[in-house]
Amino acid sequence: MKLAAAFSLLASSVLAANRLQAVPFLGAADSLFGAGIEGAGVDRAGNIYAVDFNNDAPSAGQIAPTQELLLQSSNTESLVNGIRFNIDSSGAEEAYIADATIHQVIRLSGRDGSSGAFSQNSVFCHDDTMLQPNDIAIAPSSGRVFLSGMNWTSDSVVGDGDLWTCDSSGAAKRLGTFKRTNGVEVSPDEKTLYLSEATNAGGAVVSNVVLAFDLDASTGDISNQRVFADFAQLDNTEATDIDGMRTDENGNLYVTRNGIGQVAVFAPTGELTAYINATSIDYVANLEFGGASGTDLYIIGRCKEDETKGCADVYQGSAVGRAFRDLQTEQPAASTEPTETAAEVITSTVVVTGRCPAN
Secondary structure: OHHHHHHHHHHHHHHHOEEEEOEEEEOOOOOOEEOOOOOOEEOOOOOEEEEOEOOOOOEEEEEEOOOEEEEEEOOOOOOEEEEEEEEOOOOOEEEEEEEOOOOEEEEEEEEOOOOOOEEEEEEEEEOOOOOOOOOEEEEOOOOEEEEEEEOOOOOOOOOOEEEEEEOOOOOEEEEEEEOEEEEEEEOOOOOEEEEEEEEEEOOEEEEEEEEEEEEOOOOOOEEEEEEEEEHHHHOOOOOOEEEEEEEEOOOOEEEEEEOOOEEEEEOOOOOEEEEEEOOOEEEEEEEEEEOOOOOEEEEEEEEOOOOOEEEEEEEEOOOOEHHHHHHOOOOOOOOOOEEEEEEEEEOOOEEEEEEEEOO
16 A cells, blocks of 8 residues: 555646746757767856757857857867856856866866857866766856766666765866766755766666755865655656756756757656657757746757757746856956857867857
C-alpha cells in the first residue's frame, strides 16, 4: 500500500504540472550554429550566447538578438562548452568559457562600454586532472565558479563525473567525484548547489537524477548531499539525459531533458511544477534567461529539421533569470536593451567580439 500511495502521489504531481510551449526563435535555415550547440549564457544586456558557432568546436557566438562571433580559439584541439558572464569587483563585465579538452576555463575581460568587445583573454583556472570541464555555474558574491565534467563509459562508476570549484584568483579544487555529471547550478541565495548525475549500465542510460548540496559560497565547500529529483520515480524518463540547468530569481530550477524536447521546472522544494516543450528541438542541450527584461527563456539544441544545425526556441515567462538578475548588480548607468552593432578585437590566441551594450 505504501508503494501504491507513493506511485499515486508521483503520478498526481506529473498530471498537475503545467504544460507550457516554447516557440521557434532560430531555425535551421538561418542558423550559423552547428549540431554541437551548447553552453547557453547571458550577458548584462540580455544577449544570449552559445558554442559551436559556424559549426566550429573551438568557437562561441551570440544567438540573440542577432548572430555574432564571440570567441574563436586558435587552438584547434579546444572544445569550448559552458559560458557564463559575471561582474567583477570593479563593476566591469567579464565572461568565463569552459574548454573541455584543454581542462581549463578562459576568462574574457576588458569589455569596451561602447563597442561591447572584450580586449583581453587569459586562462582563469586549469587542472589537467579535471575530466573536462563541461558546464559552469557562478556564485557572484565570492566570484567562485563551479565546474562539472564527465567521462562516458558503458558502465558508469564513481569517477566518471566530477565537480570542481575555482576561487576568484583561479585556484582550482576538486569538490567530489560521482557517476556521470553534467548540469550544474547555484540557487539565487547561494545556499544550494545543484548537480546532475546519470548512470550507464551495459551501454544504456538507466538513471538520471538531480543532486542538491548545502553550499558555502565563500569557501566553495559542499555538504548534505541529497537527491532533489529522480526522473525514474518522477515520470519514468530516467533513460533521457539531463544536460543544462538554470534557476530563476525565485529559486525555481529548470532542467533540460536531452532527447524528449522538454524542460522540467521544479520549485525550490523539489515539487515538479511545469514542463516546457520545445518546438524545434528534441535534443535540448541547454537554456538561459535573457532579453531586455531577463524573462525570456531561450532553449537551445540540435534542430529537428536539420540535425547538422543548432536551433533555439524561446518561452516568454514572467520570472527573471538568476544569472541576468545577478549581472545587474553594480551596473553602471546604462540601458539593458540589446543593440545592433558589433566590434572585433584580435588577440594572440582568440578572436573576441561582442554585441554592444546600449549607452
